[in-house]
Amino acid sequence: xxxxxxxxxRIYGGMAAVVPKLFMAYSIWVWMELFxxxxxxxxxxxxxxxxxASTTTLGGLTLDQTLNYILLAQIFSDAAxxxxxIYDFGAGLREGQIIHALLRPLDYQxxxxxxxxxxxVINMILRxxxxxxxxxxxxxxxxxxxxxxxxxACSLLLGxxxxxxxxxxxxxxxxYSTEIWGMSVVRYAVAMFFSGALIPLDMMPxxxxxxxxxxxxxxxxxxxxxxxxxxxxxxxxxxxxxxQIGFLIVLFFLSRFIxxxxxxxxxxxxx
Amino acid sequence: MPIIEANRLTKVYKIPEKEPGVAGAIKALxxxxxxxxxxxxxxxxxxxxxxxxxxxxxxxxxxxTTIKMLTGVLVPTSGEVRVIGRDPHRDRVANARDVGVVFGxxxxxxxxxxxxxxxxMVGRIYEVPEARFKQLIDEFSETLDLxxxxxxxxxxxxxxxxxxxxxxxxxxxxxxVVYLDEPTIGLDLLVKERIREFIKQVNRExxxxxxxxxxxLGDIEELxxxxxxxxxxxxxxxxxLATIKDRFGKYREITFETAAEVNGLEVPESADLLEKxxxxxxxxxxxxxxxxxxxxxxxxxxxxxCDLSLKExxxxxxxxxxxxxxxxxxxxxPVDAIMTPVLSPAGxxx
Numbered sequence: 001x002x003x004x005x006x007x008x009x010r011i012y013g014g015m016a017a018v019v020p021k022l023f024m025a026y027s028i029w030v031w032m033e034l035f036x037x038x039x040x041x042x043x044x045x046x047x048x049x050x051x052x053a054s055t056t057t058l059g060g061l062t063l064d065q066t067l068n069y070i071l072l073a074q075i076f077s078d079a080a081x082x083x084x085x086i087y088d089f090g091a092g093l094r095e096g097q098i099i100h101a102l103l104r105p106l107d108y109q110x111x112x113x114x115x116x117x118x119x120x121v122i123n124m125i126l127r128x129x130x131x132x133x134x135x136x137x138x139x140x141x142x143x144x145x146x147x148x149x150x151x152x153a154c155s156l157l158l159g160x161x162x163x164x165x166x167x168x169x170x171x172x173x174x175x176y177s178t179e180i181w182g183m184s185v186v187r188y189a190v191a192m193f194f195s196g197a198l199i200p201l202d203m204m205p206x207x208x209x210x211x212x213x214x215x216x217x218x219x220x221x222x223x224x225x226x227x228x229x230x231x232x233x234x235x236x237x238x239x240x241x242x243x244q245i246g247f248l249i250v251l252f253f254l255s256r257f258i259x260x261x262x263x264x265x266x267x268x269x270x271x
Numbered sequence: 272m273p274i275i276e277a278n279r280l281t282k283v284y285k286i287p288e289k290e291p292g293v294a295g296a297i298k299a300l301x302x303x304x305x306x307x308x309x310x311x312x313x314x315x316x317x318x319x320x321x322x323x324x325x326x327x328x329x330x331x332x333x334x335x336t337t338i339k340m341l342t343g344v345l346v347p348t349s350g351e352v353r354v355i356g357r358d359p360h361r362d363r364v365a366n367a368r369d370v371g372v373v374f375g376x377x378x379x380x381x382x383x384x385x386x387x388x389x390x391x392m393v394g395r396i397y398e399v400p401e402a403r404f405k406q407l408i409d410e411f412s413e414t415l416d417l418x419x420x421x422x423x424x425x426x427x428x429x430x431x432x433x434x435x436x437x438x439x440x441x442x443x444x445x446x447x448v449v450y451l452d453e454p455t456i457g458l459d460l461l462v463k464e465r466i467r468e469f470i471k472q473v474n475r476e477x478x479x480x481x482x483x484x485x486x487x488l489g490d491i492e493e494l495x496x497x498x499x500x501x502x503x504x505x506x507x508x509x510x511x512l513a514t515i516k517d518r519f520g521k522y523r524e525i526t527f528e529t530a531a532e533v534n535g536l537e538v539p540e541s542a543d544l545l546e547k548x549x550x551x552x553x554x555x556x557x558x559x560x561x562x563x564x565x566x567x568x569x570x571x572x573x574x575x576x577c578d579l580s581l582k583e584x585x586x587x588x589x590x591x592x593x594x595x596x597x598x599x600x601x602x603x604x605p606v607d608a609i610m611t612p613v614l615s616p617a618g619x620x621x
Contacts, residue, residue: 007398010395010398011395011396011398013395014391014392014395014396015392097377099339099344099374099377100377100379102343102344102363102367103342103343103344103367103370103372103379104367104379104396105364105365105367105368105396105397106364106367106396107364264346266344
């Protein structure tokens with residue numbers, strides 16, 4: 001058992017090396033992104049302060065709670081971005097790279113997942129300047145309890161895995177249609193809103209909140225960040241994890257199934 | 272015990288049919304129509320371990336489709352294939368460990384990584400033991416001249432360098448079977464030489480079975496003792512290369528444009544008349560027995576020649592000759608006499 005795990009670790013762990021190196025990331029684009037994120041944060045804070053000008057609570061949250069949440073959400077919303085999965089698929093299909101994936105003794109999905117997780121960690125590290133800015137300029141209320149931080153990290157990873165499987169399914173549709181770019185644009189827009197990066201789910205009308213709960217995007221921003229920002233109490237943790245694990249199991253098997261069908265399209269129709 | 276067994280492999284593609292224009296697009300949406308395009312029909316052959324087999328045919332003959340079925344990337348419409356005793360499609364991962372593929376126009380290496388890093392990645396994926404990995408890198412650096420390339424990322428390499436890198440990456444896990452799909456396409460002679468030497472060495476030292484798809488006769492001549500020729504989806508020849516070379520490789524065609532009509536022509540020795548029309552004459556001669564200049568001189572002594580052109584036998588030409596051999600009236604022996612009967616799949620009696 002341990003031997004197999006060690007073996008898999010060596011094989012798939014190697015895939016992490018393929019993710020762009022950290023030092024390559026500190027290019028002009030990273031600074032531009034930082035600049036843009038800072039502007040976005042300033043605008044968001046101003047917006048919410050204006051909204052709270054005429055009321056003390058909204059959806060059960062005070063201005064401070066909301067600001068804390070929004071600021072943290074801005075830092076961690078990267079996780080909800082379009083993962084490389086969709087692009088890798090599209091590009092891979094177009095260039096026939098899928099053949100190489102089929103010819104390697106690797107599970108393509110797991111290999112890409114490992115890469116995505118590493119990318120997530122790198123993205124988080126790259127967000128540190130933004131986090132520092134927010135801390136200094138606006139201040140953040142962060143939990144002192146390490147348990148909450150642990151719960152947050154688990155929740156983030158679980159949510160990320162859920163979203164990965166969801167994007168995997170979307171990516172498989174690339175086998176059936178070439179409209180991958182259009183779809184990723186829609187997915188990005190939908191994710192921005194329903195992930196809770198712009199508005200905490202507590203403030204949404206019930207019917208909208210139901211939709212947001214069903215879609216996987218809220219799992220990767222709202223659920224973990226609401227834990228961290230204190231909106232959701234730690235006692236709710238087990239319930240949240242259960243939801244996420246449930247989602248993960250369903251989407252995982254669904255994504256495996258759909259991928260198998262999609263591969264059959266290639267292997268039978270000869271894409 | 273054969274290492275590759277192809278048994279009545281058939282692949283029929285279903286191509287969606289769409290009428291042009293908007294009306295056509297809408298129709299196709301509601302009532303999709305398909306045409307069947309047979310790419311490979313009833314191909315059977317057997318390869319023993321350690322063989323280097325050339326697999327040739329004109330573009331569109333069905334080569335890539337066959338190779339894809341052998342590698343498990345494509346599912347045959349009917350028939351079956353076994354590689355090292357496995358179904359390469361069903362036992363994908365196990366098959367992948369024992370097999371290597373080089374696609375001449377596609378690279379499996381990572382664009383931005385230095386070659387040595389790409390190779391390390393491949394080594395990890397295929398679980399090549401570290402000591403063995405180092406040994407092989409040293410070996411390949413020698414035979415493929417990779418020493419200066421190891422630190423360079425693939426995107427900065429020339430075509431010849433890329434191909435050498437590709438070969439190293441494919442053979443680093445010492446597969447039992449290697450499929451080379453157009454490995455020397457677009458390469459200069461020196462690189463081709465080096466690559467051919469490398470393949471020969473690997474085959475010699477490790478008994479690696481090689482299936483080589485190529486348009487380059489030079490590759491075939493250097494490497495293969497046996498060739499399979501596919502035309503229009505069917506196998507039309509499976510046998511020794513020597514036989515083909517003896518019968519077809521030594522002929523050249525020479526075409527004359529004459530000033531006046533051709534009458535009463537005396538065909539020179541060791542040449543055959545292929546075509547005769549008003550002011551055109553096409554002869555074929557055996558270049559082991561005579562030469563272009565002698566034939567030209569013999570013709571020009573009889574007629575006034577305005578222009579002449581010489582055609583070398585290229586692969587498509589030879590394939591066509593073989594294909595038409597049985598049908599055309601010529602002094603060549605009929606195709607049946609040289610065709611090895613395609614091995615009966617059931618005949619292995621296992």
